[in-house]
Amino acid sequence: IGCFQAIEFVRDRASKERDPVLQGAVARLALERGILADSSTASLNLLPSLLMPPEALEVAYDLVAESIGAALSGDAR
Numbered sequence: 001i002g003c004f005q006a007i008e009f010v011r012d013r014a015s016k017e018r019d020p021v022l023q024g025a026v027a028r029l030a031l032e033r034g035i036l037a038d039s040s041t042a043s044l045n046l047l048p049s050l051l052m053p054p055e056a057l058e059v060a061y062d063l064v065a066e067s068i069g070a071a072l073s074g075d076a077r
Contacts, residue, residue, distance in 0.1 A: 001050070002047060002050055003047065003049070004046070004047055005045070005047075006041075006046075007043055008043045009043075018042060022071055022072070024039055026064075026067050026068050027044060029067035029070050029071055029075070030063065030064055032067075035060055035063050035064055035067070037064070046064065048060060
């Protein structure tokens with residue numbers, strides 16, 4: 001029992017071709033920000049604790065969003 005979220009990164013929304021480079025960059029940037037995300041599958045997996053206070057979860061997801069933005073802007077690709 002637990003919380004699980006998966007985020008898929010694709011190169012093209014129509015073909016749904018995966019973008020493992022972007023996914024890996026997001027995982028690395030998230031780790032630099034203190035967020036451990038599993039990128040070993042077809043999606044980036046986040047497994048926050050069910051005991052995490054809502055405020056901490058909001059901070060964590062803000063850091064993930066920041067990591068995605070940085071990766072999309074080319075800061076880590």
